[in-house]
Amino acid sequence: MPTITEEVRRAPRRDAAANREALLAAASATLNEHPDAGLEAIAAAAGLTRRAVYGHFAGRDELIAALIDSGAARLNHIAATVDHPHTPTAVALLGARLWHALEHVRLMAAMAVREPHVEQAARALAPVRERLGALVERGIDDGTLRADLAADTLARLIERSAIAVLLEASVARLTDAEGHRLVMLSVLSTAGLDWRAAGALIAAAPELAFEAAA
């Protein structure tokens, strides 16, 4: 008859490995709402006791470190598998794919600013940044992206622009279709396109249609 905190009424135990995953998932969900949530809250959300967390992770920091690594892996995989000969389309596609990983992006964005994890998050996300950097460089070279900014500057701007829209979209409670479109539009705008051109590009490219990324 466990009496942890509340919301513990289903099967109290499973396999250990499963519990580790449950902790990571619970941490992701909990920290997305309260970035400073304590271990107590995270453990409870996973259906475990705070004490049990120490059976899987050395402590809070290690839990979050694992979380960052797993989140970054998702985003890095997305960046690695996105490509298109037309650079603006590729960039828009990257933004669109990130929309479908909204939870992860939000978490990474939050952790990348929380003091104990800034450096680790930066290291873990290096692959995405490199991929975007390469894309941007190519786009500037072939004249499909704006030429008035240095490649690395433009890359960071596009990244920030995407994150900003992602965050705003989740605050404004947009539908998936709206968010999907909004991220692409914003990223293309930052990339230098006129708004009509951006809309036309999205309308014309079947890869950018909403269901395409599901």
Add this chain to the structure above:
Amino acid sequence: MPTITEEVRRAPRRDAAANREALLAAASATLNEHPDAGLEAIAAAAGLTRRAVYGHFAGRDELIAALIDSGAARLNHIAATVDHPHTPTAVALLGARLWHALEHVRLMAAMAVREPHVEQAARALAPVRERLGALVERGIDDGTLRADLAADTLARLIERSAIAVLLEASVARLTDAEGHRLVMLSVLSTAGLDWRAAGALIAAAPELAFEAAA
């Protein structure tokens, strides 16, 4: 022979009102670097003891509340005094003026996400948001801003875009002139302009020249 923590060697006391201001200034500077800095650090940066803080503010929260109000006042004043018949120019000008209040923007951006102050920051910044909202609405109506997004959505996007660039610019340690230009370019891009058009607009409008905002 005081032995507080360190960096206390100048005149240990002044007027009380002046110390209150010193505390606010120190809090602004300190929290800009470490958003979770303690009262100890803030007081020390102001040349005071933590104990003395309670002579001016009821506690940490009240100090930060005062800080938010004063920062918001600066930004609201900027927004209120910016105007131009050509809407894109007005929006770019707003961005440019914000560049010169970078410290304040950064602080507000940080506090607007820290849990105990989210709501207050939102309330304090309502005037800026209303001003930008009005500008955007006008721009959509007269056809100078993009017409593919709802006015309020576009306004929030432009706001986020400006903040994102402001933060990135201070990370990348840009010069004043570079940051000034970058913010305008980014804001105009989000507003829907082609990058060449944005550059041309900035080059053509004397109000947007770097020294103009000094």
Add this chain to the structure above:
DNA sequence: GATAACTTGCACATTGGTGTGCAAGTTCGT
């Protein structure tokens, strides 16, 4: 130069989270 205002330097209580130890359960695997 006296006085009120302000600050210092303790000491102390409080809070909230982290990390450990250990005995007693519960469940998984075989």
Add this chain to the structure above:
DNA sequence: ACGAACTTGCACACCAATGTGCAAGTTATC
């Protein structure tokens, strides 16, 4: 059904920060 693995439920120790109380200093001001 047995043992190993895992979890629970305490009990602590610990830490960093906040907020107070009070006596003793220092400074602006009249």
